[in-house]
Amino acid sequence: xxxxxxxxxxxxxxxxxxxxxxxxxxxxxxxxxxxxxxxxxxxxxxxxxxxxxxxxxxxxxxxxxxxxxxxxxxxxxxxxxxxxxxxxxxxxxxxxxxxxxxxxxxxxxxxxxxxxxxxxxxxxxxxxxxxxxxxxxxxxxxxxxxxxxxxxxxxxxxxxxxxxxxxxxxxxxxxxxxxxxxxxxxxxxxxxxxxxxxxxxxxxxxxxxxxxxxxxxxxxxxxxxxxxxxxxxxxxxxxxxxxxxxxxxxxxxxxxxxxxxxxxxxxxxxxxxxxxxxxxxxxxxxxxxxxxxxxxxxxxxxxxxxxxxxxxxxxxxxxxxxxxxx
Amino acid sequence: xxxxxxxxxxxxxxxxxxxxxxxxxxxxxxxxxxxxxxxxxxxxxxxxxxxxxxxxxxxxxxxxxxxxxxxxxxxxxxxxxxxxxxxxxxxxxxxxxxxxxxxxxxxxxxxxxxxxxxxxxxxxxxxxxxxxxxxxxxxxxxxxxxxxxxxxxxxxxxxxxxxxxxxxxxxxxxxxxxxxxxxxxxxxxxxxxxxxxxxxxxxxxxxxxxxxxxxxxxxxxxxxxxxxxxxxxxxxxxxxxxx
Numbered sequence: 335x336x337x338x339x340x341x342x343x344x345x346x347x348x349x350x351x352x353x354x355x356x357x358x359x360x361x362x363x364x365x366x367x368x369x370x371x372x373x374x375x376x377x378x379x380x381x382x383x384x385x386x387x388x389x390x391x392x393x394x395x396x397x398x399x400x401x402x403x404x405x406x407x408x409x410x411x412x413x414x415x416x417x418x419x420x421x422x423x424x425x426x427x428x429x430x431x432x433x434x435x436x437x438x439x440x441x442x443x444x445x446x447x448x449x450x451x452x453x454x455x456x457x458x459x460x461x462x463x464x465x466x467x468x469x470x471x472x473x474x475x476x477x478x479x480x481x482x483x484x485x486x487x488x489x490x491x492x493x494x495x496x497x498x499x500x501x502x503x504x505x506x507x508x509x510x511x512x513x514x515x516x517x518x519x520x521x522x523x524x525x526x527x528x529x530x531x532x533x534x535x536x537x538x539x540x541x542x543x544x545x546x547x548x549x550x551x552x553x554x555x556x557x558x559x560x561x562x563x564x565x566x567x568x569x570x571x572x573x574x575x576x577x578x579x580x581x582x583x584x585x586x587x588x589x590x591x592x593x594x595x596x597x598x599x600x601x602x603x604x605x606x607x608x609x610x611x612x613x614x615x616x617x618x619x620x621x622x623x624x625x626x627x628x629x630x631x632x633x634x635x636x637x638x639x640x641x642x643x644x645x646x647x648x649x650x651x652x653x654x655x656x657x658x659x660x
Numbered sequence: 661x662x663x664x665x666x667x668x669x670x671x672x673x674x675x676x677x678x679x680x681x682x683x684x685x686x687x688x689x690x691x692x693x694x695x696x697x698x699x700x701x702x703x704x705x706x707x708x709x710x711x712x713x714x715x716x717x718x719x720x721x722x723x724x725x726x727x728x729x730x731x732x733x734x735x736x737x738x739x740x741x742x743x744x745x746x747x748x749x750x751x752x753x754x755x756x757x758x759x760x761x762x763x764x765x766x767x768x769x770x771x772x773x774x775x776x777x778x779x780x781x782x783x784x785x786x787x788x789x790x791x792x793x794x795x796x797x798x799x800x801x802x803x804x805x806x807x808x809x810x811x812x813x814x815x816x817x818x819x820x821x822x823x824x825x826x827x828x829x830x831x832x833x834x835x836x837x838x839x840x841x842x843x844x845x846x847x848x849x850x851x852x853x854x855x856x857x858x859x860x861x862x863x864x865x866x867x868x869x870x871x872x873x874x875x876x877x878x879x880x881x882x883x884x885x886x887x888x889x890x891x892x893x894x895x896x897x898x899x900x901x902x903x
Contacts, residue, residue, distance in 0.1 A: 518770045525752055525763045528797075532750035535712060537738030537767035537816055592754075 346508055349598070353501055357494040367493040372565055373605040374500050375558065380585045380601040381507045381594055382554040387583060388592040389520060390547040391527025392447065396437075396455035397555055398579035399462050400430040404556025405563040406472075406573065412487065413480055419488045419560050430556025431549050438548040442541045447530070456576065463574035476568040489564055500561055507554055511594050514550070523547055524592065577624060581608075584627050588634050590643025599642050604630075665690040665820055665852050666711070671720035673706050680706040682876035683720070688820070693846055693853045695867030695884070697860075699897055702873040704856045705747060708822050712744050713737040724820070738767065743818035747825040747856075749805040753797040757783070757808050760797060764815030775815075782811045785848075786841050803834050807841075814845060820852045821845070827862045835862050842866060864888065872896070 353374065360366040379397055386394045404426035411417040411425060437458060446454060466472040483489050490496055514520045522543045525533040534540050563569045581604075589600030608623040615622065638644045664687040673681040681703040688694050696704050709715045711722055713734040721730045729737055743764075752760040761779035762772070769775055783793055788807050792800060797808070806826060813821060823842070827835045839862060845851055857863035863870070864884045872880040872887060874896040880887055887893055 516772060518766045518772060518775075521759065521763050521766055521772065521775075524755060525760075528752035528754060529750045531714070531734075532746065532752070532812075533763070534734040535714075535738055535744055536764050536812060537735050538763075539735045 342512060345595075346505070350501065350505055353504070354498075357497055362492070362494060364493055367497055368565065369606065369609050371493055371497040371500055372609060373602050374497065374504055375562055375565060376582065376585065376605040377598050377601040378500065378504050378507050378558050379555060379582045380589065380597040381504075381511055382551050382558075383582055383586045384511060384589075384592065384594060384597045385514060385523075385554075386547045386551040387586045388590075388597070389514065389523040389527065390544055391523075391591065392544060392547070393449075393452040393583065394455045394548070394551070395452050395579055395583050396458040397582040398573070398575055399455075399458045400434060400552040400555035401559040401562055402462060402466075402569075402573040403433050403559070404430040405559025405561075406466075406569050407556075408560035409477070409479060409563050409569055413477075418486050420486075423557050423560050426559055427553045427557035430552045430559070434548050434552030435545070438545050442544045456580070459574050459576050459579045463571055463576070466574060467571040472569075472571050474571070476570045478568055479564065488560065496561060496564055500558075503558055503561070508594060508598075510550065510554065514547075515592075515594075519543065519546060527591075577621075581624075581627060584631060588630055588641050590641030593641070593643030593646070595646055596641050596643030663690055664688060665725055666854075667723040668707070668711070669721050669723070671707065671710055671722065672718045673703075673710055673715055674718050679876050681710065681717075684873070684876070684878050685720075686871050686878060686881065688852060688854060689869075690852055691846075691850065692868050693842070693855060693866055695863040695870035696854055696856045696873065697858075697863055697870060697887075698873035700858075701875070703876040704873055705824055707873070708744065708824055708854075708856060711737075712742060712822065738816055738818075741817070741819040742822065743813035743816045743820070744822040745806070745809040745813050745824055745826055747828065749802070749809050751797040751800075751805050751808065755797055756794050757788070757797065757800065757804070758793045760808055761811045761815050764812040767816045779811070779815055782815050783807075786811055786814070786845070787837075802829055806830070806838065810841070810845075814849065814851070818851060820854070823853060823855045823857075825856055825858060827857060827859045835859065838862075839866050 356370050357367050360370065379401065383394065383397055386392050407429045408419050408422035408426035411422040412419055441451065441454060467474065479489055480487060483491055488496065488499065514523070522533070522538050525536065525538060526540055526543060530540055563573070585600045585604050586597055588604065589596035589598070604627070607626070611623050634641055666688040669685050671681050671684045672679065684703070684707060696707070698704055706715065710717045713732050713736070716731045721728055723729065724740060724742060727740070729740060752763065758776060758779050761783060762775040765775035765778040766772070780793065784790070786807055788804070788811060792804060800808070810826070827838060830838065842853065843866070846853055855863055855866060867884060870882065870884055870887045871878060872893050879892050879896060880890045882890070
C-alpha cells in the first residue's frame with residue numbers, strides 16, 4: 335500500500351521542480367505560459383484518463399463531456415450565484431461524477447465493453463454538444479466569465495498564477511494515480527483489463543471496480559474543467575468538442591496504457607506540437623494535428639503497442655532499475 | 661462418510677434448442693478429488709460454468725456447504741469459496757506471475773504487501789520455478805501458465821477447486837508433476853477438487869471417484885476401475901460396436 339517506491343516520489347519532485355521553473359525560463363512571456371498551462375492541463379486530463387483507460391482498460395472517449403459539465407457548472411455558479419470556484423469546482427466534480435454514474439451504471443450492468451463502450455462514450459460528447467446547443471440551454475453563442483480578477487475568481491491578468499494552480503492539480507492527480515496503482519484497486523483494475531472473466535472468477539466485482547475507476551476519472555476532470563474554461567476564455571456548446579475528447583484518449587494510448595510517465599510525456603509533447611502547428615501553419619492547413627495523431631496511432635499500433643512507456647522501460651532496463659508503479 | 665460440500669440437483673442448461681446439460685445430479689464429498697469425464701460436448705464445461713456462476717442454470721439447484729448458490733454472480737461464488745481454472749488458460753499477460761497470483765490473494769486481504777507474500781508462498785508451495793516469478797505473463801510457457809492459473813485460484817483460499825482440463829496440452833512428465841502438485845494441494849491445503857479431464861491416465865490416477873457425462877446426462881458414477889470397465893462408458897467413448 336501507499337505510493338510505491340521512494341524513487342517514484344523523487345522523480346515526481348524533480349518533474350515538479352522543472353515545471354515550476356518553466357514560467358521563469360519563458361521570461362514570463364504570457365503567450366508561452368498560456369501554451370505551457372494548456373499542455374499541463376492536458377497532462378492532468380491524460381493522467382486522469384489513465385485510470386479508466388490505462389488501468390481499467392476501458393476505451394473511454396468522453397473526457398470532454400466530464401470536463402465540460404464540471405467546468406460549465408462551476409462557471410455558471412460563479413456567474414449567476416457568485417459562488418467562488420474554490421467551492422464550485424467541487425460541485426462541478428460532483429456533477430461530472432453524477433453524469434458518470436448515470437452513464438456507467440447501466441453500461442457496466444449490461445456488460446457493454448470494448449468497441450461498444452468506445453462508441454457509447456464518444457456519442458456522449460456529441461449528445462451533450464447537441465443538448466447544450468439548444469437555445470434553452472447555452473444557445474449558439476459564446477459565454478464569458480465575469481470580467482473580474484483575483485484568487486476568488488481564479489481569473490488573473492497574467493497566466494502564471496493559473497499555471498501554478500494547474501501544477502498543484504497535476505501533483506494531486508499523479509498522487510491519486512500512484513495511490514490507486516499500488517493499492518488493491520489498482521491490481522483489480524489491471525486484472526479486469528487483462529481478462530474480465532478470469533478477474534470475476536477470482537472474486538473481483540468487475541462492475542463495482544469499473545464504476546469506481548470511472549467516477550474517480552470523471553471527478554478529476556470535472557474538478558479541472560473550470561480551469562480549462564479559464565484558459566479558453568469562454569465556454570459554449572463547442573466546449574463539448576469531439577476531436578479534443580478523442581485527442582486525450584489518443585495521448586493516453588500513445589503514452590502507453592497504465593503508465594503515468596508515458597501519459598505525462600505524451601500529453602506535454604503532443605499538445606505542445608499541436609499548439610505550435612496551430613500557431614504556425616494552422617491558418618493554411620487547419621486540423622493538421624489530427625492527421626499527425628492518426629499517423630502516430632498507426633505507428634504505435636504497428637511498432638510499439640506499449641507506447642512511450644516501452645521506451646522508458648527499455649532505458650530503465652539499461653540503467654538497471656526495476657519497474658514498479660510509474 | 662463425509663458431508664457433501666457440493667450438491668448439484670437436476671441441473672438443466674439449454675442454449676437455444678440444444679440441451680447442453682440435461683438433468684444432472686451429483687454430490688462432491690468434502691476432501692475428495694472427484695473426476696468429471698465424458699467425450700467432447702458432453703456438457704462438462706457447461707456444468708462448471710453453472711457452478712461458478714458464469715451461466716445461470718435454466719432448471720435445478722446448486723448447494724455449496726448447505727447453502728443455495730444457484731444464480732449468484734461469479735465474484736460472489738468465489739467469495740464463498742469456489743475457485744476454478746480454465747480449459748484455455750486466461751493469463752494476465754501484462755502482469756508479472758507474482759502480481760497475477762497476488763490478485764487472487766487480494767480476495768482475503770486488502771494489504772498488497774501481505775498478498776504479495778502469500779502469492780510467493782503459494783508459488784513456492786506448488787513448485788513454480790523461483791527465477792520466473794517476476795516474468796511477465798506473456799513471456800512464460802504453457803506449463804507455467806497452468807501453474808499460475810492454479811496458484812491464482814488457490815490464492816483465493818477456496819474450499820472447492822474446479823479444474824477444467826488442466827492437463828490438456830502438457831507432456832507426459834509435466835502431467836505427472838502436475839498430478840503430484842494437485843495431490844499435495846488436496847492433502848495439505850485440504851481443498852476438495854473436481855477434475856474435468858480428457859486424458860484418462862491422468863484422471864484415473866488422480867480421482868477417488870468419477871462421474872461420467874454423455875450428451876448432457878450422467879451415464880455412470882463410481883470408482884475409477886469400475887468406470888474403466890463400464891460398458892456404457894466404453895460405448896460413449898468408442899461408439900456402438902458394428903454388428
